Amino acid sequence: MGVAFGDADDGSRTMKRVMLSAAALLPLAACGSGQDVDPNSQYGAHPTLPAPHEQLIADVGVFPVVGWAAGEHPTVPAGFRIDALATGLSNPRNVLALPNGDVLIVESRNNASEPVQRPKDPIRDWIMARAHSQTKSGETSAASNRITLVRDADGDGKPETRSVLVDHLNAPFGVAVAGGRLYVANTDAIVAYPFTPGETRITAPGVKITDLPAGPINHHWTKSLTANADGSRLYVGVGSNSNAMERGPEAETRRAAVLEVDPATGASRVFASGLRNPNGLTFYPGTNTLYAVVNERDELGPNLVPDYMTSVRPGAFYGWPYSYYGQHVDPRVKPQRADLVARAIPPDYALGSHVAALGLAFYTGASFPGAYRGGAFVGEHGSWNRNDPHGYKVAFIGFQGGRPVGAPQDFVSGFLKDGKAHGRPVGVAVDRTGALIVADDVGNTVWRVSYVGGGAAR
Amino acid sequence: MATHVGHYPWSPMRVAGHPIYPVLLPIPILCFVGALITDIVYAGAPDMMWLDFSSWLLLAGLIAGGVAGVVLIVEMVRARRVAIGALRLHFVLLLSAWIVEVFNSFIHARDGFTAVVPTGLALSILAVVLCLAGGWAWRSATPMTGAVR
Numbered sequence: 001m002g003v004a005f006g007d008a009d010d011g012s013r014t015m016k017r018v019m020l021s022a023a024a025l026l027p028l029a030a031c032g033s034g035q036d037v038d039p040n041s042q043y044g045a046h047p048t049l050p051a052p053h054e055q056l057i058a059d060v061g062v063f064p065v066v067g068w069a070a071g072e073h074p075t076v077p078a079g080f081r082i083d084a085l086a087t088g089l090s091n092p093r094n095v096l097a098l099p100n101g102d103v104l105i106v107e108s109r110n111n112a113s114e115p116v117q118r119p120k121d122p123i124r125d126w127i128m129a130r131a132h133s134q135t136k137s138g139e140t141s142a143a144s145n146r147i148t149l150v151r152d153a154d155g156d157g158k159p160e161t162r163s164v165l166v167d168h169l170n171a172p173f174g175v176a177v178a179g180g181r182l183y184v185a186n187t188d189a190i191v192a193y194p195f196t197p198g199e200t201r202i203t204a205p206g207v208k209i210t211d212l213p214a215g216p217i218n219h220h221w222t223k224s225l226t227a228n229a230d231g232s233r234l235y236v237g238v239g240s241n242s243n244a245m246e247r248g249p250e251a252e253t254r255r256a257a258v259l260e261v262d263p264a265t266g267a268s269r270v271f272a273s274g275l276r277n278p279n280g281l282t283f284y285p286g287t288n289t290l291y292a293v294v295n296e297r298d299e300l301g302p303n304l305v306p307d308y309m310t311s312v313r314p315g316a317f318y319g320w321p322y323s324y325y326g327q328h329v330d331p332r333v334k335p336q337r338a339d340l341v342a343r344a345i346p347p348d349y350a351l352g353s354h355v356a357a358l359g360l361a362f363y364t365g366a367s368f369p370g371a372y373r374g375g376a377f378v379g380e381h382g383s384w385n386r387n388d389p390h391g392y393k394v395a396f397i398g399f400q401g402g403r404p405v406g407a408p409q410d411f412v413s414g415f416l417k418d419g420k421a422h423g424r425p426v427g428v429a430v431d432r433t434g435a436l437i438v439a440d441d442v443g444n445t446v447w448r449v450s451y452v453g454g455g456a457a458r
Numbered sequence: 459m460a461t462h463v464g465h466y467p468w469s470p471m472r473v474a475g476h477p478i479y480p481v482l483l484p485i486p487i488l489c490f491v492g493a494l495i496t497d498i499v500y501a502g503a504p505d506m507m508w509l510d511f512s513s514w515l516l517l518a519g520l521i522a523g524g525v526a527g528v529v530l531i532v533e534m535v536r537a538r539r540v541a542i543g544a545l546r547l548h549f550v551l552l553l554s555a556w557i558v559e560v561f562n563s564f565i566h567a568r569d570g571f572t573a574v575v576p577t578g579l580a581l582s583i584l585a586v587v588l589c590l591a592g593g594w595a596w597r598s599a600t601p602m603t604g605a606v607r
Contacts, residue, residue: 054568054572056561056564056565057564117510118509118510118513118514118567119513119514119516119517119563119567120513120567242569243569244569244570245506245569245570246506246509246569246570247506248505248506248507299568299569330570331570331571331572332568332569332570332571332572332573333570333571334504334570334571335504
């Protein structure tokens with residue numbers, strides 16, 4: 001070989017060999033998902049979990065946002081109707097229905113950008129920005145980071161008044177009303193305002209209850225929030241700062257966890273951990289059982305790892321980042337923690353891979369048919385890490401004896417049509433009349449689904 | 459002191475009288491060698507910092523290698539029959555290393571250990587062998603380059 005390098009003719013033969021060895025690498029690029037799994041087997045308590053398959057280039061399926069034209073709306077099952085409760089909003093991410101019929105709409109935008117750690121970061125940010133792009137039907141420059149209150153006093157689904165309840169928030173997401181206060185989970189702190197349902201404008205300044213893990217990275221920035229029945233404790237979901245701890249362990253302090261906060265003192269502790277991005281924190285009606293929907297990790301293939309809904313047990317560890325669904329170890333995470341993996345518990349109910357569940361509400365109303373009572377509505381924002389989209393709908397999961405049963409059903413769908421995203425559902429709530437309220441962030445709309453009986457769907 | 463740098467068999471691209479290509483050539487080679495070193499360190503002690511180093515070194519090497527490659531193509535056109543055989547070997551080895559590192563960059567974009575072990579490390583070794591051989595072939599193409607008389 002050494003001689004060959006000096007010789008032109010011999011060199012061209014060497015050249016061919018080199019070219020061939022480079023060509024031998026090409027199949028790496030052509031490989032498919034390698035995960036032939038029926039997506040319908042990835043629901044419920046025992047989802048099929050294929051072997052991890054890290055592709056050369058991870059599947060990316062993001063869809064241009066077109067918004068809703070006048071008269072367009074998502075689809076609902078026969079017997080239900082869907083109407084816009086509020087339009088022209090600015091990135092509505094979450095909703096809270098009050099006992100007096102008022103609906104609080106959390107409009108939120110995280111303007112902070114993450115520091116670039118690796119060359120892939122700006123590329124990923126660009127892809128995510130595309131999936132959230134605002135359109136003409138939205139209002140790109142409209143003020144966000146506020147809570148809008150809509151009042152539908154007569155319960156006919158057509159609000160009479162609309163006002164800004166609180167403004168100038170910092171990327172808020174979670175919201176709860178308890179003990180004469182409105183608690184808002186900004187991305188960096190829980191803030192309390194004196195509030196009695198019925199008020200339409202809060203003028204008093206907020207009081208900080210406690211800081212929450214935030215910048216400078218703040219990867220998963222939505223902080224979900226709920227209060228227990230007597231308002232003595234708050235529960236806040238804090239998502240991880242990375243996909244699979246690639247920002248290092250220090251960045252994950254008090255993250256990928258549900259924190260329990262004493263609103264009287266601001267003291268907090270980790271209530272449960274190993275939950276990559278927990279959202280939709282809600283107590284199961286009439287119980288002390290806290291539930292969450294959790295976004296699991298990406299880039300292990302289109303059919304891994306399924307997102308899930310689970311009861312959140314005090315002190316429990318749910319695996320992230322070391323493992324998923326119990327003892328399925330993530331090969332990317334080193335050094336491993338065998339002690340933590342050994343006590344990782346599997347979640348209750350898989351929702352499907354990459355559906356991006358961000359909202360959860362249990363049906364506590366009386367106006368929907370009996371099968372819906374006590375069941376769960378899950379707002380699935382929709383996938384990016386699959387060619388074939390998952391999510392982009394509100395799913396319904398029936399409960400029996402306080403446990404999820406059966407397969408998820410499409411309840412509100414039609415957000416994605418012909419490869420275009422008209423909207424993407426996020427937070428969900430059940431209002432005083434038993435109607436389902438759905439926040440649609442890129443559609444800049446809040447929808448209301450009501451039951452009208454056995455007639456045709458609209 | 460009269461030094462005559464660059465006794466090329468052809469007339470190379472020059473900036474301010476000095477050949478430009480020999481300045482560019484070491485950059486990708488050193489970046490790729492550096493990425494191999496940080497890969498080896500990461501494989502032994504997986505702290506994400508080393509993977510970050512590798513990722514940026516690969517990107518820097520690809521950019522510098524792209525610039526060097528364009529200049530090299532110009533040199534090959536200028537060299538024509540004079541030294542084309544050895545230059546072509548040099549070019550193909552470097553191009554192969556560059557292509558391997560493009561794939562390697564995607565592997566290195568994975569979120570953790572599998573970004574390096576085993577595929578990333580294997581590709582780093584292959585690319586370093588190819589570009590060091592390419593550097594060697596450059597010396598054969600320009601035996602007198604840099605000689606001081």
